[in-house]
Amino acid sequence: MDFNETKNIFLQIRDWIADQILQGKIVAGEKIPSVRELAVDMEVNRNTVMRSYSLMEEEGIIENKRGIGFFVAADAKSKLLKMQKQAFLNDELPMILHQIEVLKLNSSDLQILIQTIQSNDHENQ
Structure with a gap:
């Protein structure tokens, strides 16, 4: 992913995942990549991805199932x-x-x- 310098990287990651959900590439109930996996794929710090996931969790877009991972919320x-x-x-x-x-x-x-x-x-x- 090519990041834009005018917007925080964690927000761009959040927007990318949101776009994937809106396009139906990631569907409700589906597990999304782990923080570590996405950080490696996007070549960013794990804390950056975690910040994106935390924001999406607060917004009700994803849910954290402890020990299993993050999943797309039913009404995301x-x-x-x-x-x-x-x-x-x-x-x-x-x-x-x-x-x-x-x-x-x-x-x-x-x-x-x-x-x-x-x-x-x-x-x-």
């Missing part, structure tokens, strides 16, 4: 969707809307985006 995907939608609406969308305004973009400029959103609406019905 729905919690992540709710958290990330809210973060997008609060943090990212206002910046995007500002850029649309500054660049004087109109609906024809954004037609591909509009079609994608409409396509998602049909899939979710």
